[in-house]
Amino acid sequence: MVAANELKAGMTFETDGKLLRVLEASHHKPGKGNTIMRMKLRDVRSGSTFDTSYRPEEKFDQAIIETHNAQYLYKMDDTAYFMDNETYDQYEIPVANVENELKFILENAEVKIQFFGSEVIGVQVPTTVVLEVAETQPSIKGATVTGSGKPAIMETGLVVNVPDFIEVGQKLEINTETSAYLKRA
Known part of the structure; x- marks a missing residue:
């Protein structure tokens, strides 16, 4: 479990059956009342982004994300194709889920495929x-x-x-x- 005030950009957590990635997080102290955490989040499965706020003490299940080295093969229609460098398994990821990452990678580039359990959820590009x-x-x-x-x-x-x-x-x-x-x- 991770508290809302410990969430930082890049972290992934689960709530209400959704897998959410933190894009931006900031503390906000209004003139009256308690501190709140303002966050910009992306639903990993649907690709939609939204703004929300949480109380700092709210707790969430932190998602365990595994990565595997892979190679970006190509993009066709609305699907991007990747290949695992060790097992040679090929993965298909909807372009909508990795649209931002595809702006930084060329065909045959090395990337890391992100997995949540056995589900492919995204791509991690180099810094x-x-x-x-x-x-x-x-x-x-x-x-x-x-x-x-x-x-x-x-x-x-x-x-x-x-x-x-x-x-x-x-x-x-x-x-x-x-x-x-x-x-x-």
């Missing part, structure tokens, strides 16, 4: 990935790192704000948690 710029505005002569930046579309379709000197074809290191440009690779 940083290297992606190539597919489309952006031309670079500006004399542009510096401190400029306001410009949007760049990466090879996976992810849109990232990058410095003005970045050009099409360059490989960039991207933080998968914040979708932010880190540096040239």
Whole structure:
């Protein structure tokens, strides 16, 4: 059991038959009354997100999530296909459940498949990935790192704000948690 005030972003818990992942969690102390925990949660099975609040002392069953190394094979229609690196088992995951993660991975990339019991519930991507710029505005002569930046579309379709000197074809290191440009690779 885990108390609501111990839940942090990335943790998964069960309540009312639902498997929920914490996207954001914060303490809120209104002018009057007791502290509450405001949370943005994602239903792991349906992919829907919602905001809610809990009393800090409320308790939940923490979900035990196992991970297995896998390879992203391809996406067809509304299904993404992955293969376990050890057993060569293939897993099909609805694109709606891993839509955000697919923006960071290319075909044949190494990822971790997340399991709740025998149920495949998601994909864990590395903290940083290297992606190539597919489309952006031309670079500006004399542009510096401190400029306001410009949007760049990466090879996976992810849109990232990058410095003005970045050009099409360059490989960039991207933080998968914040979708932010880190540096040239």
